[in-house]
Amino acid sequence: MVAPMIEGDKKTADAEPGPRNPEAGWFGDRAVEPRAKTEMVHGVFDRVARRYDLMNDLMSAGTHRLWKTSFVAQVKLRANERSLDVAGGTGDIAFRLKDRTPAADITICDLTEAMVRVGRDRAFDRGLVHGLNVVVGNAEALPIADRSIDAYTIAFGLRNVTRVDDALAEARRVLKPGGRFFCLEFSQVALPMLRRAYDAYSFAVIPRLGEIVARDRDSYQYLVESIRRFPDQTELEQRMNQAGFRHTRWRNLSAGIAAIHSGWRI
């Protein structure tokens, strides 16, 4: 169930701050300790790594590819810039960045070794060896120097991070002044009729697909629940502002099924 890509609104964040890291105690709809959440998320991606790319194509009928291409086009990475793709998984964003800007220096950082191993194999298959580095690490405590990155990207990753506000603060820390932040993530569907259809599809079909294709219903149940728990477009922008990003904006993809948020470290 996917809708055509729609360029969405821009808004300015101006609301009062809420509690910090409110998602930390939730693994999908289950209340958990924050430490346990990180281990459970790691477990999900450890189990699904080999089937991850196939599942993405099946679940979205290939639409995730269009979203990712649109996302990377927005980054406008320049030759010799250094970019960090956090929660980079099997490499979809890094490969697209490299295709557009071969001279860029790109690092993938991901919590789950099994995911980046698949990514490494894919990189070798594509002959991508120069200017592409892989590191296992947590978005909340990046193994990356202060003020060393020109463009930070995170695609379908922030929703899985235990402490979202800590990850945003880390993103700002590693960016150079003048560096850009980009997040592609599932978001809240703007049209009520589409939202109902999307919900029905998500809860009925995605866990079942996970069961059949990845032999893992629970991981895909978590996926659907985590999407519903993730902050909507406006709240995420507010939290980016609280983390110190400026000139923040967002735009919807497919009527808000996904959204791209961006901001600058000044």
Ligand SMILES: C[S@@+](CC[C@H](N)C(=O)[O-])C[C@H]1O[C@@H](n2cnc3c(N)ncnc32)[C@H](O)[C@@H]1O
């Ligand atoms: C849905 S996948 C997205 C992969 C890739 N960015 C893409 O768009 O296909 C989510 C990734 O986030 C990673 N992840 C989850 N929590 C993380 C964290 N705290 N720090 C870094 N990576 C994390 C997982 O290991 C997984 O590879």
